Amino acid sequence: MVELAGENMSVSSLNGSSIDVRYGYCVLFGAIFFFQVLNKFVSYLGPPKTLKDSEDEFWKYKNVLISWIHACIVGPWTLACALFLNEYWTDSIVYVEIYGYSLLAFSTGYFLYDCFDCIVNNKVFKMWEVCLHHVAVISTFLYNLVQVKFVGYVIYALLVEVNSIFLHARKLMQMAKVDFNHSFYKLNNIFNILTFSIFRFGALVIITYGMASLYEYKRILVHGSQGYCITLMASMFTMWVINPILYWRLVKNDFLRKKHYRSKSENSLDVNGSNNNVKKVD
Numbered sequence: 703m704v705e706l707a708g709e710n711m712s713v714s715s716l717n718g719s720s721i722d723v724r725y726g727y728c729v730l731f732g733a734i735f736f737f738q739v740l741n742k743f744v745s746y747l748g749p750p751k752t753l754k755d756s757e758d759e760f761w762k763y764k765n766v767l768i769s770w771i772h773a774c775i776v777g778p779w780t781l782a783c784a785l786f787l788n789e790y791w792t793d794s795i796v797y798v799e800i801y802g803y804s805l806l807a808f809s810t811g812y813f814l815y816d817c818f819d820c821i822v823n824n825k826v827f828k829m830w831e832v833c834l835h836h837v838a839v840i841s842t843f844l845y846n847l848v849q850v851k852f853v854g855y856v857i858y859a860l861l862v863e864v865n866s867i868f869l870h871a872r873k874l875m876q877m878a879k880v881d882f883n884h885s886f887y888k889l890n891n892i893f894n895i896l897t898f899s900i901f902r903f904g905a906l907v908i909i910t911y912g913m914a915s916l917y918e919y920k921r922i923l924v925h926g927s928q929g930y931c932i933t934l935m936a937s938m939f940t941m942w943v944i945n946p947i948l949y950w951r952l953v954k955n956d957f958l959r960k961k962h963y964r965s966k967s968e969n970s971l972d973v974n975g976s977n978n979n980v981k982k983v984d
Contacts, residue, residue, distance in 0.1 A: 721800060726807040726847045733811025734818075740768055741819070752879045761823055765816070766873050772812045773866035779805050780860040794854025794912060795925050802853040809860055810843040831944075838937045842930070851925050858908045861901045868894035872956075882959070891956040898952065902945055910938055 744767060749760040783790065783805060789797045817836045820826050826833050839859075846852040871890050880887050912918045913934060922931055 721798060721803050721850055723848065723850060726803060726850075729804050729807035730811040730814070730847065733808045734815045737768060737772070737812055737815040740771065744768070750878060753877060761825070763874075763877055765819065766870055766877070769816070770867065770870035770874060772809075773863045773870055776805065776809055776812075776860055777864040777867050779808075780857055781864055783857050784861065790854035790857055794858070794918075795852055795921050798850055798853045802857055803847075803850065805860065806843060806847055806853055806856045809856075809863075810840065810847055813840050813843065835940070835944075838933065838940065842933055842937065845926075845930060849926075852922075855909060855912070858905050861905045864901045865894065865897035868897055891952075895949075895952060895956070898945075898949055902949075906938065906941055906945065909934075910942075913938065 741764060744764050749755075749763060753759045753763055779801075783802050787799065787802060789799075790802065813836045817833060817840065820829055820833055842852075843856065846856055868890055872887075872894055875884075875887055875890065913922070913931075919931070922934075
């Protein structure tokens with residue numbers, strides 16, 4: 703059972719360790735500073751030669767690259783917590799230790815940085831879906847950070863970052879004008895679909911099942927609030943709408959592309975009586 707020690711703002715975890723909330727704030731602001739410095743460093747290096755000479759294209763490149771770096775850090779970190787800290791699977795609400803809590807604080811810092819970056823660069827309306835997603839994540843993550851609870855659910859949610867490694871790599875390769883038939887691009891697409899199926903849908907199923915369980919839902923209400931539950935449910939509903947659409951687009955563009963071109967070529971042959979070349983499109 704977790705006990706709040708009000709005087710020193712610390713929380714005792716089930717394994718007897720003590721976590722100071724101020725440590726979480728330090729990691730959060732440290733993450734914001736880290737990604738801001740990273741942004742400046744990428745800006746100093748300049749855009750790759752394959753990009754169009756425009757500030758908007760360069761900003762998109764920086765945004766995807768930094769998101770990819772975040773995924774490369776957080777993906778393995780989350781996977782390690784899920785595999786080696788089994789207590790989170792038995793108690794997703796109260797149990798907390800330093801590695802999972804640091805992960806929560808670090809990712810919260812990244813999402814705050816990314817939102818701030820969109821606001822400063824006037825991208826809020828152009829990327830309103832991303833900003834809306836970030837606001838939902840930040841609102842729940844900040845609550846978890848301050849209360850030092852629900853770290854298990856944060857770990858489930860951040861398992862999607864394993865897939866984000868390949869999802870963002872796909873976009874970076876497109877920006878670098880890597881050919882769709884390149885073996886590395888094809889291999890990344892396979893890992894992208896596999897990790898999407900396992901980690902994105904898997905995380906949704908785990909969190910949704912937890913909230914659908916009457917026992918777990920009552921515990922969420924006891925340790926959280928009605929407003930927190932409503933935010934979680936709204937986030938889950940949004941993710942269940944967005945992820946299947948994104949999944950279908952990836953399958954259609956990366957695996958049904960050749961079939962589409964073949965059908966188009968055959969139709970051209972039937973109509974014109976000759977096999978006209980079909981121009982490949984992105």
